[in-house]
Amino acid sequence: MVRPSAKVVLISAIASGQGKTTTTAALARKLVKLGKTVRVFKTGPDFIDPMMLERACGSAVHSLDLWMVGQADSEGMLARAALDTDVILIEGVMGLYDGNPSSADLARAFGVPVVAVLDASAMAQTVGALAMGLRDFGPVHLAGVIANRIASEGHAKMVAAAMRDIPLLGSQRRQDEALPERHLGLVLPQEVDRIEAILDTMADSLELDMQAWDALPETSFELQDHSSQHVAQSAASLAGKTIAIARDAAFAFIYPANIECLIGLGAELVFFSPLADEAIPAQAEALYLPGGYPELHAKTLTQASNWLASLHAAHAQGMPILAECGGMMAITEGLVDQQEQSWPMAGILPGKVIMQKRLAALGAQALATPQGELRGHTFHYSRFETSLAASSYTIKHSTQQQGEAIYKIGNVRASYFHAYFASNPAATAALFLRDKI
Structure with a gap:
């Protein structure tokens, strides 16, 4: 049986509004600019975030869900993506443990490590406590943290020092120009002026620890023609x-x-x-x-x-x-x-x-x-x-x-x-x- 593999992470947070979509889009675009082939998936039912993520990575974004899509078909999509992809990013939904099934359930089902996006705008060392809580509550394999809305280099250093044994994979500065939203979520990408420039700026502002990123293990999947x-x-x-x-x-x-x-x-x-x-x-x-x-x-x-x-x-x-x-x-x-x-x-x-x-x-x-x-x-x-x-x-x-x-x-x-x-x-x-x- 073929077991294709790729570097795969599920990007989650403690709640909605932490910047999961922004960070996933920025990371996808950054890796593409570094010459990586990137596929992005979205946890659970969603239409709008996948459109924005598609613009960031350049390929269609499918939903993964243990109930609606089913575990077999979800794994089949991941396996087929891993055949010709360097990196697979899976954006979570709500908080890591919210919902039934949750983003954590999906990560555990496929052995995928989790990267937590944490809004550090009103805290510093407490980011470490949140990260350890996310890791241990499930538990999940928490591969690292991306700290969002960082104010300065000194702020980022305080956050990194508090992480103990959890890697700070990256940090994202506060954005002057964010992805616009309306009542159902993000504004559709085709309606946003300068969307490509905004995505490029977001990617450039994401400080990624490439040594820590490269050290992340690959995940393999069973390739069976379920769907x-x-x-x-x-x-x-x-x-x-x-x-x-x-x-x-x-x-x-x-x-x-x-x-x-x-x-x-x-x-x-x-x-x-x-x-x-x-x-x-x-x-x-x-x-x-x-x-x-x-x-x-x-x-x-x-x-x-x-x-x-x-x-x-x-x-x-x-x-x-x-x-x-x-x-x-x-x-x-x-x-x-x-x-x-x-x-x-x-x-x-x-x-x-x-x-x-x-x-x-x-x-x-x-x-x-x-x-x-x-x-x-x-x-x-x-x-x-x-x-x-x-x-x-x-x-x-x-x-x-x-x-x-x-x-x-x-x-x-x-x-x-x-x-x-x-x-x-x-x-x-x-x-x-x-x-x-």
């Missing part, structure tokens, strides 16, 4: 089918694995932009409207006459339509944005979506289907007020309680639920077939 086998079993399901996928700033939340799964199932994919007022491509036999930020582009969407006419024609013709989260929001009767301004939407689903300041739902969920469980997650800051009764509900992974409503109206299936297609390719195929809706 392609169960896709191949259903490969004929979408053979010859053309699926149109909306893809622009309003419909940007698509797992790379979802695209790969549809292709593996035999589908031909065509992309179009509702924001550019492009109609659904004429050859399409099914439509996928992924999540995104329709609330930020509501005015443009209301004026996109070609897109709206093609959507209504597709619905009238019985085309299978899957609308996830932002995709669902765009086909309701109306949307109230965060400025409390109302916008008419496509009007396929009765009811209106109302944006709110607090988080409405977050977490891993699963949908029961005739083909078995389809896994995914939910994350949104809005609520949907509708007279339409739910056809079914997802189940929350953490509590096994009722999750998101699934709405069906004719050929349309819509929900706040984001499905991870590769968790059940057969169930995925059924979402895009007329006789399965």
